[in-house]
Amino acid sequence: MKVERLILVVTFFYFAYTQLVNGQPRNDCKTSCGNVTVEYPFGISHDCYYADDPSFNLTCNETEQKLFFRRNLEVINISHSGELRGWNNISYACYDSQGNPNGSCYYEYTLGSLSLSHKNKFNVVGCNAIALLSTFGPQNYSTGCLSTCNSPPVANGDCNGAGCCRTDVSDPYDSYKFETRPSRLQNMTSVYDFNPCTYAFLAENGTFNFNALEDLKNLRHVSKFPLVLDWSIGHQTCEQAGNTSICGMENSTCFNSARETGYNCKCLEGFEGNPYLSNEHGCQDIDECTSTIHKHNCSDPRTCRNKVGGFDCKCRSGYLLDTTNMSCKLRDFEWATILLGTTIGFLSILLVVSFVQHRMKHRKIAELRQKFFEQNGGGMLIQRLSGPGTSNANVKIFTEKGMKTSTNGYDKSRILGQGGQGTVYKGILPDNSIVAIKKARLGDNSQVEQFINEVLVLSQINHRNVVKLLGCCLETEVPLLVYEFINSGTLFDHLHGSLFGPSLTWEHRLRIAVEIAGTLAYLHSSASIPIIHRDVKTANILLDENLTAKVADFGASRLIPMDKEQLTTMVQGTLGYLDPEYYNTGLLNEKSDVYSFGVVLMELLSGQKALCFERPLQSKHLVHYIASAMKENRLHEVIDEKVINGNNWKEIEEAVRVAMECTRVTGEERPLMTEVAAKLEGLRVTKTKHQWSDQYPGEVTENLVGVEILSAQGDTSSTGYDSIKNVASMHMEAGR
Numbered sequence: 001m002k003v004e005r006l007i008l009v010v011t012f013f014y015f016a017y018t019q020l021v022n023g024q025p026r027n028d029c030k031t032s033c034g035n036v037t038v039e040y041p042f043g044i045s046h047d048c049y050y051a052d053d054p055s056f057n058l059t060c061n062e063t064e065q066k067l068f069f070r071r072n073l074e075v076i077n078i079s080h081s082g083e084l085r086g087w088n089n090i091s092y093a094c095y096d097s098q099g100n101p102n103g104s105c106y107y108e109y110t111l112g113s114l115s116l117s118h119k120n121k122f123n124v125v126g127c128n129a130i131a132l133l134s135t136f137g138p139q140n141y142s143t144g145c146l147s148t149c150n151s152p153p154v155a156n157g158d159c160n161g162a163g164c165c166r167t168d169v170s171d172p173y174d175s176y177k178f179e180t181r182p183s184r185l186q187n188m189t190s191v192y193d194f195n196p197c198t199y200a201f202l203a204e205n206g207t208f209n210f211n212a213l214e215d216l217k218n219l220r221h222v223s224k225f226p227l228v229l230d231w232s233i234g235h236q237t238c239e240q241a242g243n244t245s246i247c248g249m250e251n252s253t254c255f256n257s258a259r260e261t262g263y264n265c266k267c268l269e270g271f272e273g274n275p276y277l278s279n280e281h282g283c284q285d286i287d288e289c290t291s292t293i294h295k296h297n298c299s300d301p302r303t304c305r306n307k308v309g310g311f312d313c314k315c316r317s318g319y320l321l322d323t324t325n326m327s328c329k330l331r332d333f334e335w336a337t338i339l340l341g342t343t344i345g346f347l348s349i350l351l352v353v354s355f356v357q358h359r360m361k362h363r364k365i366a367e368l369r370q371k372f373f374e375q376n377g378g379g380m381l382i383q384r385l386s387g388p389g390t391s392n393a394n395v396k397i398f399t400e401k402g403m404k405t406s407t408n409g410y411d412k413s414r415i416l417g418q419g420g421q422g423t424v425y426k427g428i429l430p431d432n433s434i435v436a437i438k439k440a441r442l443g444d445n446s447q448v449e450q451f452i453n454e455v456l457v458l459s460q461i462n463h464r465n466v467v468k469l470l471g472c473c474l475e476t477e478v479p480l481l482v483y484e485f486i487n488s489g490t491l492f493d494h495l496h497g498s499l500f501g502p503s504l505t506w507e508h509r510l511r512i513a514v515e516i517a518g519t520l521a522y523l524h525s526s527a528s529i530p531i532i533h534r535d536v537k538t539a540n541i542l543l544d545e546n547l548t549a550k551v552a553d554f555g556a557s558r559l560i561p562m563d564k565e566q567l568t569t570m571v572q573g574t575l576g577y578l579d580p581e582y583y584n585t586g587l588l589n590e591k592s593d594v595y596s597f598g599v600v601l602m603e604l605l606s607g608q609k610a611l612c613f614e615r616p617l618q619s620k621h622l623v624h625y626i627a628s629a630m631k632e633n634r635l636h637e638v639i640d641e642k643v644i645n646g647n648n649w650k651e652i653e654e655a656v657r658v659a660m661e662c663t664r665v666t667g668e669e670r671p672l673m674t675e676v677a678a679k680l681e682g683l684r685v686t687k688t689k690h691q692w693s694d695q696y697p698g699e700v701t702e703n704l705v706g707v708e709i710l711s712a713q714g715d716t717s718s719t720g721y722d723s724i725k726n727v728a729s730m731h732m733e734a735g736r
């Protein structure tokens with residue numbers, strides 16, 4: 001049961017399928033006969049023509065190589081649009097000189113489902129001739145044409161009724177055959193000489209040109225004319241046929257026939273092929289650019305671009321159609337685009353590379369800064385600043401970048417002073433305040449802790465006669481110390497230089513001496529942690545615009561264990577100011593500063609340099625120079641004449657005496673700085689002579705010896721004294 005049903009279903013689908021396929025011809029159909037192409041829906045063999053209509057069944061006579069429609073109309077060609085052209089014989093009727101018929105032939109042609117085209121004309125040639133064109137079908141129709149003439153007409157070409165008559169053809173679509181039948185109107189023997197026969201035939205419009213003399217005499221030699229038949233598919237319109245039309249699948253379209261019945265097919269614009277086929281011979285895209293028949297109208301063939309269903313006169317990408325002469329040229333902007341693109345690409349790569357490089361460099365620098373910062377004890381400083389006992393410390397930590405900007409990149413023009421131990425720059429901070437930036441030098445990493453301590457200690461000194469330490473920068477290989485900026489040069493410059501205006505009077509000098517002494521006394525005893533300056537000299541005394549002394553160049557000091565009264569250090573200081581005891585023993589206490597101050601005081605009094613090689617050998621050192629003058633009672637010779645004003649000699653003498661006390665060889669014998677300060681202050685205030693006690697207490701205040709000032713900073717002057725440090729510097733190992 002089930003199997004039967006299945007077979008039934010299969011059979012049904014098979015038929016449905018073959019029905020569909022049968023709409024199309026076999027693939028091996030003969031497509032030509034002689035010179036004539038035979039295309040579907042016409043065919044010359046079984047399964048090759050449109051099966052619903054035997055009129056499309058053509059016959060090919062292989063021996064003659066001729067194609068026939070309905071066995072007797074020889075086919076010339078067939079168009080897809082619905083025309084079939086064939087050879088149409090001439091019908092004739094001839095008469096003898098007596099007017100008796102002498103042979104005739106009336107041709108008839110079968111039409112099948114085809115019909116006569118309006119393109120045909122019914123032609124009759126003859127004098128006093130009449131001919132009929134008859135069509136046979138459900139209704140029989142006849143049309144006729146009459147030509148009269150008694151003498152041969154002369155007009156050639158014209159078929160206007162004189163010797164030749166021509167009429168239109170109107171044929172109902174349902175005729176199955178037609179016939180042409182010529183005859184004579186009456187017994188006309190008079191025309192025999194020039195027109196023995198009457199001719200009648202159908203001919204495609206324009207194919208017959210009447211030649212009066214020859215054609216009237218004998219037209220049979222021509223024998224045939226092209227005849228056009230119209231054909232169409234079925235009897236439905238396109239609308240009625242719908243998707244059952246045999247027009248090939250896509251790109252083929254249906255159109256209603258000019259006949260009264262049926263439809264035809266055509267390829268869409270830009271396609272060629274047989275619109276009745278849906279295989280590879282159906283409508284295919286025309287490659288107008290290569291086709292010789294369907295030519296493109298691009299003026300420059302190179303611009304032609306085929307596309308489905310048409311073509312473009314477009315140029316290759318990157319080329320532009322020049323509409324003035326329809327040719328392609330490389331676009332200008334294309335070059336610009338390429339160039340721009342390349343440039344942008346290149347620049348972007350460059351940018352990225354440089355950005356990466358910059359970032360890497362930046363990181364490297366940052367890493368280096370961090371490394372230096374740690375090396376220079378930055379971490380420790382921060383820790384200590386946040387720890388106890390540093391509440392007064394006001395140390396600003398500057399960045400390397402900030403330092404660089406404030407010194408204009410360590411510009412040469414910003415150098416205030418340069419010495420053996422470093423360089424001092426003038427710096428302008430973002431808030432427009434002016435500072436002095438000094439490169440400090442660290443001996444080795446073991447001193448980092450002490451250096452940091454010293455920075456802390458120095459930052460806590462808040463004395464009007466001390467150059468204030470504002471902060472430091474540890475991100476550089478060599479730490480930078482930032483000080484307040486004092487603008488009027490050093491005491492050394494004022495005394496020995498020619499740069500500055502009016503020389504210092506005795507009052508100035510005495511005040512300066514008092515200020516220095518007071519400052520040192522403060523440092524030795526009053527500062528929160530006792531400090532030994534260790535490099536007191538005129539070059540380290542700065543003067544502000546009011547000629548107020550500012551003690552500078554506190555090297556970063558090292559913290560000394562509190563239980564040590566004296567400290568064994570590497571001898572440092574400036575020759576001429578250097579305590580000989582310290583120099584010889586390496587033992588440092590605050591009396592070394594006293595010695596140095598004594599030399600400074602002598603310098604103030606004499607206006608002479610601490611060391612002068614122009615003086616006699618034994619007087620090269622100022623201490624010796626003054627001492628010998630004192631001994632030989634010729635103090636007048638050595639005192640700067642600028643300070644003597646007639647009534648101050650006693651004060652000068654007293655000051656010299658103080659200086660002498662200060663510069664005693666043995667530290668024990670030198671007065672304390674507080675005493676010196678008091679003495680000088682006394683001179684200044686009372687201006688009376690005081691008896692200066694030769695007796696000084698030898699004891700050292702405990703807290704004075706706590707700290708040493710390491711003169712690790714560069715000098716602010718370039719006097720040449722610094723180089724002497726090298727001579728004076730020697731490492732004295734601690735011999736505890």
Ligand SMILES: *[C@@H]1O[C@H](CO)[C@@H](O)[C@H](O)[C@H]1NC(C)=O
Nearest residue numbers: 033034035036064065066067
């Ligand atoms: C085919 O056409 C050629 C030239 O077009 C012609 O010479 C030849 O006679 C034709 N053959 C037939 C069978 O019509």
Ligand SMILES: *[C@@H]1O[C@H](CO)[C@@H](O)[C@H](O)[C@H]1NC(C)=O
Nearest residue numbers: 044046054057058059060071
């Ligand atoms: C087609 O025509 C040929 C001869 O012209 C004939 O033998 C054949 O039977 C015809 N086919 C059909 C289906 O009429």
Ligand SMILES: *[C@@H]1O[C@H](CO)[C@@H](O)[C@H](O)[C@H]1NC(C)=O
Nearest residue numbers: 059060061062063064065071
């Ligand atoms: C083909 O034409 C020749 C000569 O006209 C004729 O003898 C022959 O019978 C024709 N063949 C067919 C199949 O019509």
Ligand SMILES: *[C@@H]1O[C@H](CO)[C@@H](O)[C@H](O)[C@H]1NC(C)=O
Nearest residue numbers: 072073089090107108223224
């Ligand atoms: C037309 O005339 C030619 C000879 O001129 C002849 O062979 C042919 O059979 C004729 N056609 C018909 C349909 O009679």
Ligand SMILES: *[C@@H]1O[C@H](CO)[C@@H](O)[C@H](O)[C@H]1NC(C)=O
Nearest residue numbers: 076077078079080085204226
């Ligand atoms: C068919 O033949 C006629 C006359 O020989 C010619 O004018 C016409 O162009 C041809 N048509 C086709 C489609 O070949």
Ligand SMILES: *[C@@H]1O[C@H](CO)[C@@H](O)[C@H](O)[C@H]1NC(C)=O
Nearest residue numbers: 094095096097098102103196
């Ligand atoms: C009659 O027709 C024959 C053949 O067509 C021709 O030879 C003869 O001359 C004709 N007779 C006359 C009187 O024209």
Ligand SMILES: *[C@@H]1O[C@H](CO)[C@@H](O)[C@H](O)[C@H]1NC(C)=O
Nearest residue numbers: 134135136137138139140141
């Ligand atoms: C048309 O003519 C044919 C043949 O001459 C004839 O047999 C037929 O009866 C005619 N038909 C009509 C409707 O007159």
Ligand SMILES: *[C@@H]1O[C@H](CO)[C@@H](O)[C@H](O)[C@H]1NC(C)=O
Nearest residue numbers: 098099100101186187188189
């Ligand atoms: C035609 O007319 C002539 C004289 O005019 C006559 O001799 C002849 O017999 C006529 N022929 C016919 C067929 O009537």
Ligand SMILES: *[C@@H]1O[C@H](CO)[C@@H](O)[C@H](O)[C@H]1NC(C)=O
Nearest residue numbers: 118119120168204205206207
């Ligand atoms: C016939 O052809 C002539 C030119 O050859 C043209 O003027 C005329 O309109 C045509 N007639 C028809 C019905 O095609």
Ligand SMILES: *[C@@H]1O[C@H](CO)[C@@H](O)[C@H](O)[C@H]1NC(C)=O
Nearest residue numbers: 016019020241242243244245
């Ligand atoms: C034709 O179209 C109708 C509706 O438009 C559809 O139902 C039918 O299946 C189609 N037939 C074919 C053979 O495509």
Ligand SMILES: *[C@@H]1O[C@H](CO)[C@@H](O)[C@H](O)[C@H]1NC(C)=O
Nearest residue numbers: 250251268283284285308309
């Ligand atoms: C028919 O034309 C369309 C575009 O009009 C195209 O996409 C399609 O491929 C064409 N089909 C065939 C069979 O050429």
Ligand SMILES: *[C@@H]1O[C@H](CO)[C@@H](O)[C@H](O)[C@H]1NC(C)=O
Nearest residue numbers: 296297298299310311313326
């Ligand atoms: C080329 O032909 C198309 C139609 O095929 C027409 O629209 C277009 O204007 C023509 N272009 C030129 C330059 O002749």
